[in-house]
Amino acid sequence: MSADAKRIPEFWLTIFKNVDLLSEMVQEHDEPVLRHLQDVTVTFHKGNNATGEQMGFTVNFHFAPNEYFTNSVLTKHYTMKCEPDEADPFSFEGPEIIKCQGCSIDWNKGKNVTVKTVKKKQKHKSHGAVRTITKQVQNDSFFNFFSPPQVPDNDDAEVDEETQATLAADFEIGHFIRERVVPRGVLYFTGEALDDDDDYEDGDESESDSEDEDEDDESDADVPPRHNPRSKHPKSSANNVAKPEDCKQQ
Numbered sequence: 001m002s003a004d005a006k007r008i009p010e011f012w013l014t015i016f017k018n019v020d021l022l023s024e025m026v027q028e029h030d031e032p033v034l035r036h037l038q039d040v041t042v043t044f045h046k047g048n049n050a051t052g053e054q055m056g057f058t059v060n061f062h063f064a065p066n067e068y069f070t071n072s073v074l075t076k077h078y079t080m081k082c083e084p085d086e087a088d089p090f091s092f093e094g095p096e097i098i099k100c101q102g103c104s105i106d107w108n109k110g111k112n113v114t115v116k117t118v119k120k121k122q123k124h125k126s127h128g129a130v131r132t133i134t135k136q137v138q139n140d141s142f143f144n145f146f147s148p149p150q151v152p153d154n155d156d157a158e159v160d161e162e163t164q165a166t167l168a169a170d171f172e173i174g175h176f177i178r179e180r181v182v183p184r185g186v187l188y189f190t191g192e193a194l195d196d197d198d199d200y201e202d203g204d205e206s207e208s209d210s211e212d213e214d215e216d217d218e219s220d221a222d223v224p225p226r227h228n229p230r231s232k233h234p235k236s237s238a239n240n241v242a243k244p245e246d247c248k249q250q
Contacts, residue, residue, distance in 0.1 A: 009035075010034075011185075012034065012037040012038070012039070013026075013031060013034040013035055013037065014189055015181065015185060015188045015189050016034060016142070018191060019181065019188055019194070021176055022173070022177075022181075025145060025173075026142045027113075027140050027141055027142065029113045029139075029141070030113055030141055030142040030143065033113060034142065036063050036064045036065075037061060037063055038062050040060065040061055040062070040181070040182055040185070041059075041060045041062065042059055042060070042177075042178050043057065043060060044057050045058070055079075055080050056077060056078050056080045056097075057174075057178055058077045059075065059077075059078075059174060059178060060073050060074075060075055061073065061074040067108060068108060068111045069105050069106050069111065070108065071103075071105060071106055074103055074105060074143075075103045076100060076102055076145065076146060076148075076174065077100065077102075078099075078100045078171070078174045079097070079098055079099045079101075080096065080097055080098065081097075082096075097174070098151070100167070100174060101148070101150075102146035102147050102148055103146055105143060105146060113139065113141050114139055114143050114147075115136045115138060115139050116136065117134050117135070117136055118134065118135060118136075118137055119134050120132070120133055120134075120135065121133075145170070145173070148167065148170050149166055151167065180193070
């Protein structure tokens with residue numbers, strides 16, 4: 001990201017509002033916080049068999065000092081798998097996200113936009129007196145992105161459908177930010193990248209056999225990233241191309 005782009009007021013907030021996949025996450029009460037977002041970067045982790053470090057990538061959200069929280073950087077880490085399942089090696093179709101991890105946000109008092117206070121009336125069972133209590137409940141917010149559901153490490157553990165759907169959406173967003181938004185931030189800010197996306201149409205499924213053969217000869221690097229094929233983990237509909245270096249380990 002160029003230094004000039006970083007100085008543009010509300011640069012990243014504008015991008016988030018321009019991109020449908022991200023704008024759905026941003027609530028009105030998130031916007032004052034996101035005005036302090038200065039940059040979004042991606043750090044790649046190749047993995048290391050010797051140390052046990054797993055391959056993946058981290059999306060870093062860099063914030064200017066603000067009244068909402070004390071963090072200067074909020075992170076979202078995605079762990080990827082690039083090895084076939086020993087029990088079913090022929091099912092391997094390329095890199096897949098197997099889990100993600102957010103970070104703790106150090107909210108200042110009264111500034112946490114991920115919770116809201118609600119009032120509820122309670123009636124005493126015996127003498128009928130009514131009292132009003134207040135409690136905090138989760139609020140819709142972009143910043144819930146940093147508190148994703150945790151996937152059990154145990155392969156036999158079951159994950160409910162709601163969690164599967166949440167993780168599938170999360171994985172798709174992570175890939176989209178990594179592969180498209182960060183590299184082309186200026187174009188998404190101006191709207192040019194949105195026009196490019198609109199120019200693409202779904203291909204004709206009834207292509208000739210010769211065209212299919214040509215596609216089979218293309219590089220394996222064009223295999224799109226996917227998600228854990230086990231039934232307890234969601235698959236993504238993301239069509240972003242994984243980088244070949246994702247599969248390299250030291």
